[in-house]
Amino acid sequence: MTPENDSPETGPDELARHAVKMAKKKAARDKIMAGKSGEKGLIIVHTGSGKGKSSAGFGMILRCIAHQMPCAVVQFIKGAWDTGERRLLTTHFGDLCQFHAMGEGFTWxxxxxxxxxxxxxxxxxxAKELxxxxxIRLVLLDEINIxxxxxxxxxxxxxxxxRDERPERTHVVLTGRNAAEALIEAADLVTEMGQVKHPFRAGIKGQPGVEF
Amino acid sequence: MTPENDSPETGPDELARHAVKMAKKKAARDKIMAGKSGEKGLIIVHTGSGKGKSSAGFGMILRCIAHQMPCAVVQFIKGAWDTGERRLLTTHFGDLCQFHAMGEGFTWxxxxxxxxxxxxxxxxxxAKELxxxxxIRLVLLDEINIxxxxxxxxxxxxxxxxRDERPERTHVVLTGRNAAEALIEAADLVTEMGQVKHPFRAGIKGQPGVEF
Structure with missing residues (x-):
């Protein structure tokens, strides 16, 4: 424990020291990142039987919008409960985010x-057009894996x-369970959402904000 | 293959048949859902070493906003790159979503x-206050697991x-790797985001829209 750590952060000296420390931290991190080879569009896969595959995709859409990066969603399987995000995104961010629901209903x-x-x-x-x-810097192909x-x-x-027609800096996110082996092979980033516990099993129905 | 499936979906008859079919599908689904015991606030955990834990949480926040459900985010570990969503959410949806960044920087x-x-x-x-x-119907405790x-x-x-003070209908989402066993035990819904592939390993640095 250094004296610096004990002092309350109220005075100008402490704030200055804090700023120096943070700057060092940032420099260290920047150095790590400089070793990486730079921006490249990624093929990203969210698969597995657990929840969060589409939600994480929509979280990335939110990030793109936050960065003013044009983005797009194509929904391959449209459930009746998927309209909330669509309405929200098109109403508020239609200039940055296109939304195309192509499915006809979930194929139970x-x-x-x-x-x-x-x-x-x-x-x-x-999707190809987008x-x-x-x-367009990120295209979410929601449930295309199905x-x-x-x-x-x-x-x-x-x-x-x-591989052949995607612009160099464009990210494509493909979601849905049972991603094909060849897709996993070709992808840059793959997350497997594993189901540990699910409330449907305990007799709880789907709820707004969670399931739809 | 029934004749119905062969006919192009242009005429009023086909549309009517389609509507009947969809109505039956919906009735079947509604019946399944009616067997569930109803709305209940859930304890939801996103853990694992893969990506998407926080993004899926933010996707749920987006859903809540879409449903006009008041919600809140507390970020326990704030990285310098987490400001995008915050700015976006507070600027556009400050009336529905509170955002509190409490961490002082990622604890590398x-x-x-x-x-x-x-x-x-x-x-x-x-978090307790929220x-x-x-x-407030959903509270995202981002990176609290750390x-x-x-x-x-x-x-x-x-x-x-x-267990004792959470209102009956309030969902709480806790994210971060290495969720405590006791938390997993207590949770209603747990997703383990497993890392299958990560581009940092291939020398690609973090990029806007994907990592931040």
Whole structure:
């Protein structure tokens, strides 16, 4: 324990010392970061059976908006409860964030495979258009993993597009459980959201702010 | 394949059939949900060494705002790069979402344990005030798990408060790696964000929209 640490932070001396310390800390951190090779668009995957895959994607959208970075969302599977964020984002940040809901409803069981495929393909066409636009810095492909898993979209085609046609600085976030092995292989950043506990099991229903 | 599935969805008949089908689907889903026991404030934990713990928390904040549900954030560990969301949320949604940054900077190494403890305790005092307010429906305690892990806060005291003084409908989200066993035990919903791949390992530095 140094005397510096004991003193209350009220006087100008203490504030100055604190500023010096913080500056040193920042310099150390900047040095670490300078060793990294710089900005590069990432392929980011949120998968696993736990919660938070889409929420974390929307959290990244919020960060982009905070940084005035144009971004976009394509929802491949639209549940009836997904309208809240959409309304909020388009109302407040429509100039920075595009929002396209392409799914026709959550595919609990494949009631109409052809329609699901058509919706997935339309979503992917829109996604390609958004990704090609170099102004858009992050594109969230929400629940696309479901469409890939069911074979509605071809994973090799998607990966080839991301590799060959994605602008250098564009991040693409792909969410949904059961991410394809080839996608995980190709991705730069993969998080597996594992379910440790879920309240549905305890008889609690989905609630606003948590599930939708 | 039924004839219904083959027909293009343009005419009024097809639209009507589609509406009936969707209504049936919704009724089935509503029936499932009616079996659940109703609204209840949840203790939600995002832990694990992967990314997305805080982002998913902020995604839930976005959902609350979308539902006009008052909510609040207490950041226990404030990195210099966490200011984007704060500015955005307070500027646009200050009437619905309170934001309190209590940490003094990310504790890479404990340079000043007493100051860290003081900041954690101040954060927890603010958190208690916010949780006690029945108007606030969700409180995000961002990175509190770090403060609990380091012993800056007493986990039993935190759990006792959440059990005894939290209003019935209030959700509390606790994020950060290494969540205490007792917290996981007490929680209703726990997601473990596992790191499968991280671009820092490949020499890519933190980038706006992704890391901050």
């Amino acid at each position: 069981e494949t009631q109409d495979r052809e329609r699901d495929i058509a919706a997935a393909v339309a979503g992917w066409e829109k 990704i090609r636009d170099p102004e 469409a890939l898993r069911y074979g509605y979209l071809d994973v090799e085609e998607v990966l080839a597009f991301l | 190494e404990t340079q000043d344990r007493e100051r860290d403890i003081a900041a954690a305790v101040a954060g927890w005092e603010k 949780i006690r307010d029945p108007e 403060a609990l892990r380091y012993g800056y806060l007493d986990v039993e005291e935190v759990l006792a408060f959440l």
